[in-house]
Amino acid sequence: MRQLIQITFLILLSYQLFSQKTTIVKGQVLDGNTYESIPYATIQFEGINVGVTSDINGRFYLYTTLMVTKIKISYVGYKSQFVNINQAELNELKINLFPVTTDLNEIVVKVDKYKNKDNPAVGLIKKVIANKELNRNESFNYFNYKKYEKVELAYNNVTNKTRNNLLFRSMKFIFEYADTNNTNGKVNLPFFLRESVSDVYYRKSPKDLKEYIRGENNSLMPGIFDNVGIANFIQNLSLPVDIYDNSIQLVTVDFISPISPIAPNIYRYYIVDTSFIRETPVVHLYFAPRQKADLAFIGHMWVALDSSYAVRKIELGIPVEINLNWVKELQLIQEFDWVIDSTNSLPNNFNKKGLMLTKDEIFMDFGLTRKENNQSILGNKSVIYSKIKINNPIDDKLFKTEVAIFRDKDSEEKPEEFWKTFRPIPLNKKDLGIIKMIDSLGKHKPFQRIVTISRLAFEGYTTIGKINIGPINTFYSFNDIEGFRGRFGGRTNTEFSKRFMAETYVAYGFKDKKWKEFVGLRYSFDNNNVLRYPYNQIKIWFQNEIKIPGQALQFVQEDNFLLSFKRGVNNKMIYNKVIGAEYIKEYENGFSFFVNSKVINQKPAGILKFEYSQGGILINKPELNTTEINLNFRYAPNEKFYQTSQYRVPILSEDPVFSLLYTSGIKDIIGSEYNYHSIEFTFEKIFSLSPLGWSNVNFDIGRIFGKVPYPLLNIHHANQTYAYQFDSYNLMNFLEFVSDKYMSVHVFHNFGGFFFNRIPIIKKLKLREVFTCKVLYGGLDDSNKPSDQNSLYRFPVDGNGYNLTYTLDKLPYVEASVGIDNIFKFFRVDYVRRLTYLNNPGVTKSGVRARFRVEF
Secondary structure, eight states: OHHHHHHHHHHHHHHHHHHOOOEEEEEEEEETTTOOBOTTOEEEETTSSOEEEOOTTSEEEEEESSOOOEEEEEOTTBOOEEEEOOTTSEEEEEEEEOBOOOEETTEEOOOOSOOSTTOHHHHHHHHHHHHHHHHSGGGSSEEEEEEEEEEEEEEEOOOHHHHTSTTTGGGGGGGGGOEEOTTTOOEEEEEEEEEEEEEEEEETTTTEEEEEEEEEEEEEOTTTSOHHHHHHHHHHHTOOOOTTSSEEEETTEEEEOTTSTTHHHHEEEEEEEEEEETTEEEEEEEEEESSTTSSBOEEEEEEEOSSSOOEEEEEEEOOTTOSOSSEEEEEEEEEEEEOOBTTSOOOTTHHHHOEEEEEEEEEEEEOSSOOTTSOEEEEEEEEEEEEEEESOOOOGGGGOSSSSEEEOTTGGGOOHHHHHHHOSSOOOHHHHHHHHHHHHHTTOHHHHHHHHHHHHHHHSOEEETTEEEOOGGGSEEEETTTEEEEEEEEEEOTTTOSSEEEEEEEEEETTTTEEEEEEEEEEESSSSOTTSSSOEEEEEEEEEEEEOTTOOOSSSOTTOGGGGOBSSOOOEEEEEEEEEEEEEEEOTTSEEEEEEEEEEEEEEEETOOOEEEETTEEEEOOOEEEEEEEEEEEEOTTOOEEEOSSOEEEOOOSSOEEEEEEEEEOTTSTTOOOOEEEEEEEEEEEEEOTTSOEEEEEEEEEEEESOOOGGGSEEOOBOOBSBOOTTSBTTOOTTOBEESEEEEEEEEEEOTTTTGGGSTTGGGGTOEEEEEEEEEEEEOOGGGSOOTTTTOBOOOBOTTSOBOOBOOSSSOEEEEEEEEEEETTTEEEEEEEEOSOTTSTTOOOEEEEEEEOOOO
């Protein structure tokens, strides 16, 4: 009977415990006067020992199954608040705390409008700025360390609706690996894990830094991304942060550092309190941008009061109002500590030079909107530094490699024993779950169907066995010459071969009743995907196609459906047959070259004619034949790419890009009719001008030597579509200008919302101001101007005999534009104005052009 009573009591007790519901409180703590977030506020259930502190944005989340009816919110310098809550429910709160007001003999102490003058926090930050060159690690003659980096991505806010979504119904097993975030209580599903172990070496003179990646371990959703490509993309989003730099690049955007020389004009600084970090007295500073929409941080900084004024710890975040797309939240934590130099002694100036970064963590939350309950992608990167040595001379051989980041050839094939040895902390249950889940998905047929649909939407290709069919956006288009144009094509994929790729398409114009076709073959000499950087391959091809002289496109095909819509008349085209062979070699240091040979046959289409004057009589020539050899050298240091299984796109970088192209036309080889030489040089550079945005400057110069007809001259890049194109002249007509010598400068500047951010209502739209100016100088030697004496093709004319093609001998072609970028986060609209050659026939003097853009 006693045992029965005990069992009954336990059952009743268990029922009572498990039937209790959880009380959840989540929200944000704000300053009641400024409405700025208050980080590190204490939130505690009244009557029980359960509480948390708010994060850098003032957000918090806590829960309990005990009986509670009230929470207490407190922070130094503010009046504490008690707030009633509903038990066994979700309580979502916004809590305003108000600063303590002190009365002294009936005199009220108030906080005046923020000023730098006589502000001790600003005085302290100026000392940090004055000493930062002594405190940064680049002040050492040498340093080296071992670096372990772990990056994780997760799908955030997995709800019951998500689990029952049509896409996931057949894959519910993946939610077994979902994890609850203790900060906000949301459930997230990890889908990417990347580990790397590397050795880093620095030398002050001559200055150089090398990173040798010894091991890489990537686990990601199979079939969607390329391992190296997604690794480069993530690395570019979260580049190594040096807080002593004047600007800090994160998510491809430059933020003003809180210890930049101009920072006191950008930030507000406040002293919070004083404390100690490992026996060193420090001042705790809070900082926030004066204009909340500017690309600047909010955060906390702990500055040493030991005459070094070094930053010992810093926490960075972004304001809710910041003019930044897709990033709901960003947090960065760095800590610095003393490191003994190679002699294990403490030199007299050690207190100024002995600090190294010991903790580096970054958290990002990416989403379409900033709404709290929307789905998003979480990114976490943590770096552990070990075996740090300073001022220990390093063998010069370690700096011989030309690339800044070098990967061992077997870095992606390290056995588990390697990771057990060099992984500082074993993978946790969540990390191991990612690997297991991804392995399971790779064998799951319903998931593979989702991959197929996704790739069709984003890449334009669908996979059928070892063949990729596409791109679908070229299957239908139209123009004035071909009328409706149908096209169908595809290429082999890596299931067929990693080294070899064949691609082809056929197209038919229903107006000109002509077939067009292309056949190309590529072979990689390295055991590498033929589409993956760096190339070391040979390519041969045959193409019979129609083209618009002077149209230049990037990453899209000329028969893209959206480019079919054009202003004016588009009746000057050329039927182009090309047989070519090319060798391409790329190096990881950014240098590349290609050499090719092409046999080209051109025939006029539309109103174009190949005719020349001889003795006053026009003689028609049905075709133009040339044989060319091209040699191109390109140098783009530290260039990285966003890579998918089908294509690659360069990731924008502030490093310059140089290109040199030499072309030689050889007469009497396979029917070639002309001897000529051409040389073109291009320089491109992005300049960060924070807080005034950034500029992209492009400089080109070119020269043709030899007597050639107009199809072989420099036909300057024109654009008659309604889409804004960066590398073309948007109000120039096709084939309007030709030159045998030219120089051009394109300057594009994006202010990043610097002015709009200061207009009260407009700043909420997060618009950005853009400006562009394009100037083209050119000329044509008398020997290349059509005449009876040289038998060169006369320039194109319209039905009335008026010239349609001109030279630039008198003055440069100039066009400029002003525009608004980031409209609804996707669109840029420019008002473009043409400033010279306004009397040419068919000229559009001004117009509005739009462009679809996705950027942070």
